Amino acid sequence: MHEIHYEAPTSLEQAVGILAKHGDSARPICGGTDLLIQMRAGVRRPHYVVDVKHIAALTGIAFDPKSGLRLGAAAPCIEIFENATLRRHYPGLVEAAHLIGSLQIQSRASVGGNLCNGSPAADTTPALIALGAVARLVGPKGERQVKVEEFVVSPGRTVIQPGELLVELLIPPPPPHSADAYIRFIPRNEMDIAVVGIGAAITLEGDRCTAARIGMGAVAPTPLFAAKASQALVGKKFDAVAIENAAQLAIEQASPIDDMRGTAEFRRHLVGVLTRRTLERAAERARRN
Amino acid sequence: MAKRTLVETVINNEPVELLCEPRQSLLEVLRDELHMTGTKEGCLTGDCGACTILVDGRPVCSCLMLGVEAQGHKLETIEGLATGAELHPLQRKFLEHASLQCGICTPGFLMSAKALLDKIPRPTEAEVRYHLAGNLCRCTGYDKIVRAVLDAARESG
Numbered sequence: 001m002h003e004i005h006y007e008a009p010t011s012l013e014q015a016v017g018i019l020a021k022h023g024d025s026a027r028p029i030c031g032g033t034d035l036l037i038q039m040r041a042g043v044r045r046p047h048y049v050v051d052v053k054h055i056a057a058l059t060g061i062a063f064d065p066k067s068g069l070r071l072g073a074a075a076p077c078i079e080i081f082e083n084a085t086l087r088r089h090y091p092g093l094v095e096a097a098h099l100i101g102s103l104q105i106q107s108r109a110s111v112g113g114n115l116c117n118g119s120p121a122a123d124t125t126p127a128l129i130a131l132g133a134v135a136r137l138v139g140p141k142g143e144r145q146v147k148v149e150e151f152v153v154s155p156g157r158t159v160i161q162p163g164e165l166l167v168e169l170l171i172p173p174p175p176p177h178s179a180d181a182y183i184r185f186i187p188r189n190e191m192d193i194a195v196v197g198i199g200a201a202i203t204l205e206g207d208r209c210t211a212a213r214i215g216m217g218a219v220a221p222t223p224l225f226a227a228k229a230s231q232a233l234v235g236k237k238f239d240a241v242a243i244e245n246a247a248q249l250a251i252e253q254a255s256p257i258d259d260m261r262g263t264a265e266f267r268r269h270l271v272g273v274l275t276r277r278t279l280e281r282a283a284e285r286a287r288r289n
Numbered sequence: 290m291a292k293r294t295l296v297e298t299v300i301n302n303e304p305v306e307l308l309c310e311p312r313q314s315l316l317e318v319l320r321d322e323l324h325m326t327g328t329k330e331g332c333l334t335g336d337c338g339a340c341t342i343l344v345d346g347r348p349v350c351s352c353l354m355l356g357v358e359a360q361g362h363k364l365e366t367i368e369g370l371a372t373g374a375e376l377h378p379l380q381r382k383f384l385e386h387a388s389l390q391c392g393i394c395t396p397g398f399l400m401s402a403k404a405l406l407d408k409i410p411r412p413t414e415a416e417v418r419y420h421l422a423g424n425l426c427r428c429t430g431y432d433k434i435v436r437a438v439l440d441a442a443r444e445s446g
Contacts, residue, residue: 006294006311006357033353036314037334049311051358078347102423103401105335107347108354190422191336 001039008051012138012167015052020140020163022048028165030058030074031108033101034117057167058112063089068173073112073166078103080111090171091285092180092199092278096127099184102191112166115148118156121194121218125152127182129215129225130199133171139164149215149225175211178203179285183278184217185270187261194218195262196270198250200278202233204286209238214246214275219254219267226250229275238283247275298359300325301369309356316340318356319366327367329393331425338424341397342366348404348423367396370403378445379403382437390428398424402438411442 009015019026027046029035030053038044052058058074063085071080077097080086087094093111100109100123111124115135128148135146140163148169152158160166174180184197197217203210212233214226229249236242256267293308300323309318319325319342331339333352340351343365370377379402382388389395398421405412405420412420417438418431426434 001312001314003310004312006355008357008360029355029358031353032355032358033335033350036353036355040333049355053358101335102338103404103420104338104341104348104350104423105353107344107349190419 001036002042002045004039004046005048006051007048008054010054012055012057012165015050015055015165016138016140016163018048018050019165023162026050026162028052028116030110030113031076031105033105033109034113034119052165060168061086065173069169069171071111071169071171073116073168074110075112077106077109077111081106089174090131090180092130092182092201092282093124093127093171096124096182096184096197096199099123099190111169115151115169116158116160116166118152118154118158118222120152120155120220120222121197122223123182123184123194123197123217125223126197126199126215126217127180128169128171128199129223130180130182130201130213131171132201132213133169135169136167137164138167143167145170149223152222155221174201174289175203177205177286177289178211179282179289181278181281181285183274183281185274193261196256196267196274198271198274198278200275200282202238202279202282202286204238204283207237207239209233209236209242212246212279214250214278216250216254216271218261219256219271224253226253226275228253233279243276243279246279247272250275294357296357296360298361299363301365307356311355311357313356314352315342315354315356315359315364316351318359319351322356325366325368327396329396331393331397336425337394338397338401339394341400341424343400343404346404346407348401350423365400365403367399370399377403378441379406379438382441382444383434386433386437386440388429388433388437394424394426394428398426398434402441405438406442406445410445412439414439 026048060072081098180201182199184194186192199215202212229246256264329339331337335350
């Protein structure tokens with residue numbers, strides 16, 4: 001690996017100062033499970049590596065029934081799936097955090113890092129999109145909020161400007177009778193990258209769906225919000241016909257590629273299958289809430 | 290050469306102060322600076338688990354962590370598993386069940402298994418297989434490893 005300078009600021013101001021000073025030659029490190037591999041391969045070559053795990057705002061996990069979840073960008077996945085409150089209120093996000101790589105990876109990797117890495121196949125990103133999560137960024141010009149579905153602009157690239165830092169993800173509180181779910185397809189049981197991943201969050205009142213959001217991963221250059229599929233469910237009876245209609249609209253929006261993990265045709269098929277299964281799993285949970 | 294940084298850490302319950310370059314992984318620091326060569330280098334991409342150590346009790350690939358990130362943390366490596374000449378029950382059971390052939394993956398498997406038994410003293414077979422999913426072995430076919438971990442749990446429990 002090339003020579004680097006390592007900084008471990010303990011406040012947001014310090015971190016933004018360092019990132020702003022060094023611009024493109026600086027990169028934050030959370031778990032390092034993507035960054036160190038990319039640095040070894042020469043894909044990313046930051047001269048300044050800024051460890052943001054000593055900043056309280058980036059490692060905290062705070063849930064409030066009224067305002068929802070503030071998820072620090074650097075909080076490791078293990079702290080998400082070992083958190084009983086999160087397992088109760090955001091089971092889909094927990095599912096996604098619990099299937100990234102191995103337990104060794106989950107001890108280090110963070111949801112914020114997963115998002116900032118900008119992979120179209122990131123597991124937690126469709127789960128965040130389903131929940132309507134917003135990313136809070138702080139930079140030299142102040143702070144701004146960006147919807148997660150608008151965060152990744154192309155494979156490996158995000159809206160983050162030089163000097164900016166993703167601080168936390170803001171996730172609304174789950175409404176009554178709602179729940180989320182995340183399902184991905186991989187050709188083995190553990191330890192692989194999604195061929196397709198679908199996140200869904202729905203709210204049911206009786207047999208009617210009153211809110212729905214579907215996020216899709218590995219079906220386009222960036223993670224997607226399946227807007228038409230989601231809107232088609234709202235206000236309708238939540239039954240097999242509505243689910244099938246949403247699945248078809250999700251397939252229409254997907255623009256997958258052929259690669260070593262699967263063909264575009266297979267991925268479109270999976271979008272349908274996983275949209276149905278994820279909606280059904282979310283609904284089953286919502287009926288209990 | 291880049292400036293070397295002082296890192297204060299605890300390794301196998303002993304306070305350790307070391308100097309390393311910021312670009313060095315924790316794996317390189319353990320092996321090349323501290324000459325603790327029990328932890329093995331495998332893929333360097335976090336896929337194989339050969340370099341697994343415990344950081345604050347959690348299994349971590351030491352190839353995917355910088356040495357400087359160990360500042361203030363408590364590390365456990367394979368060198369700390371046995372007590373003097375007395376092997377840890379997991380090590381003994383690995384020998385009894387012939388759970389290793391070439392041995393490169395073994396320290397990583399033992400550390401992952403230790404993390405599991407520290408958390409779940411009497412795991413099911415499914416739990417053992419799940420917790421060892423991040424460790425690859427190309428010799429044994431896994432079955433003997435799983436049996437050794439279950440046997441060690443049975444004996445300790």
